[in-house]
Amino acid sequence: MSALPPIRPDLRLSDGYHSPQVEAEVRLNTNESPFHPPDAWRRELLDALAEVSFHRYPDRPATELRAAIAALHGVTADEVFCANGSNEVLQCLLLAYGGPQRRAVVFEPTYALHSHISRVTGTDVVQGSRDDHFRIDPADAAALLAAEQPDVTFLCSPNNPTGQSEPRATVLVVLDAAPGLVVVDEAYGQFSSWSALELRGTAHPGLVVTRTFSKTWAMAGARLGYLVADPAVVQACEAVVLPYHLSAQTQLAGLLALRHTADMEARVALISEERGRVAAALGELSVESWPSDANFILFRPTSKNADEVWRSLLVHSVLIRNCAGWEGLPGCLRVTIGRPDENDRFLTALKESL
Numbered sequence: 276m277s278a279l280p281p282i283r284p285d286l287r288l289s290d291g292y293h294s295p296q297v298e299a300e301v302r303l304n305t306n307e308s309p310f311h312p313p314d315a316w317r318r319e320l321l322d323a324l325a326e327v328s329f330h331r332y333p334d335r336p337a338t339e340l341r342a343a344i345a346a347l348h349g350v351t352a353d354e355v356f357c358a359n360g361s362n363e364v365l366q367c368l369l370l371a372y373g374g375p376q377r378r379a380v381v382f383e384p385t386y387a388l389h390s391h392i393s394r395v396t397g398t399d400v401v402q403g404s405r406d407d408h409f410r411i412d413p414a415d416a417a418a419l420l421a422a423e424q425p426d427v428t429f430l431c432s433p434n435n436p437t438g439q440s441e442p443r444a445t446v447l448v449v450l451d452a453a454p455g456l457v458v459v460d461e462a463y464g465q466f467s468s469w470s471a472l473e474l475r476g477t478a479h480p481g482l483v484v485t486r487t488f489s490k491t492w493a494m495a496g497a498r499l500g501y502l503v504a505d506p507a508v509v510q511a512c513e514a515v516v517l518p519y520h521l522s523a524q525t526q527l528a529g530l531l532a533l534r535h536t537a538d539m540e541a542r543v544a545l546i547s548e549e550r551g552r553v554a555a556a557l558g559e560l561s562v563e564s565w566p567s568d569a570n571f572i573l574f575r576p577t578s579k580n581a582d583e584v585w586r587s588l589l590v591h592s593v594l595i596r597n598c599a600g601w602e603g604l605p606g607c608l609r610v611t612i613g614r615p616d617e618n619d620r621f622l623t624a625l626k627e628s629l
């Protein structure tokens with residue numbers, strides 16, 4: 276008699292990655308854009324979809340999309356690799372450069388998917404730490420990298436969920452000390468005052484910068500992300516990714532979005548302004564909060580239990596992210612910056628919940 280076989284034993288302890296989706300009128304829990312992409316983009320996409328030969332496979336190397344992304348960053352198309360969200364980009368990097376007997380370094384607390392995808396691909400994970408202000412100490416990082424000799428080192432700038440960009444000096448120290456790839460996840464890069472893309476060049480061939488259309492481009496539903504790196508890294512990703520992984524509609528969505536860069540920048544400016552307003556309002560309440568270079572703010576209620584505050588906000592139909600149970604973030608909550616009216620609802624509900 277046959278029975279369901281067990282899954283890989285090293286996966287059994289993990290319950291995957293998910294953000295609890297609870298019904299709420301104001302959803303400020305997953306760092307998405309609160310705005311739709313431009314109406315013109317939607318019309319152009321619908322028109323373009325009408326012309327797609329859906330009985331044929333899509334353009335496998337996504338030639339036009341890669342050329343357009345390359346032009347955006349002033350690089351060449353062979354330095355760009357696209358996939359279904361930057362998470363698939365990270366998975367390709369780990370399939371190519373991680374795996375059994377290889378290791379990745381992450382600096383906790385940081386984006387949970389870096390260690391999760393590492394483990395799923397059989398890559399050992401070594402956890403570095405941050406100080407009380409969630410900063411990486413460059414000397415500690417250099418010592419850790421020298422001792423562990425990782426194949427892949429992850430940085431996240433601005434760091435999710437703590438909010439701040441890594442200083443250029445820290446990234447430079449890591450680039451000098453890391454023997455393998457250094458992946459700088461810039462999912463929130465457009466909110467930051469600097470990009471690790473500025474450090475690309477022959478001195479740092481192992482530097483990989485990842486970006487996504489899910490946040491600043493307001494296209495989380497389209498599933499598109501990319502990396503900019505040495506052409507050898509792009510070729511390595513192409514060697515492990517499934518054939519025709521990027522659908523015709525995804526390629527078009529990205530290509531057409533790049534015609535609306537000014538709209539994206541206007542959304543980023545508006546959200547940055549709102550972030551300043553929310554941060555100032557938090558400063559008046561009994562919470563500790565951390566500076567943010569992204570579209571979210573991490574804070575910790577000082578007068579009340581975080582779980583209670585989170586539940587009370589939900590009673591007001593405001594959903595934020597409860598990070599209180601995450602390692603290194605005791606009592607912390609993370610709020611995504613929304614539209615001005617949503618931020619008002621959040622602040623009013625928070626005042627009543629504290």
Ligand SMILES: *Cc1c(COP(=O)(O)O)cnc(C)c1O
Nearest residue numbers: 360361362386435462487489500
């Ligand atoms: C949201 C986020 C992503 C986005 O992943 P996609 O697969 O592109 O949607 C990547 N990295 C970080 C740090 C994020 O917060």
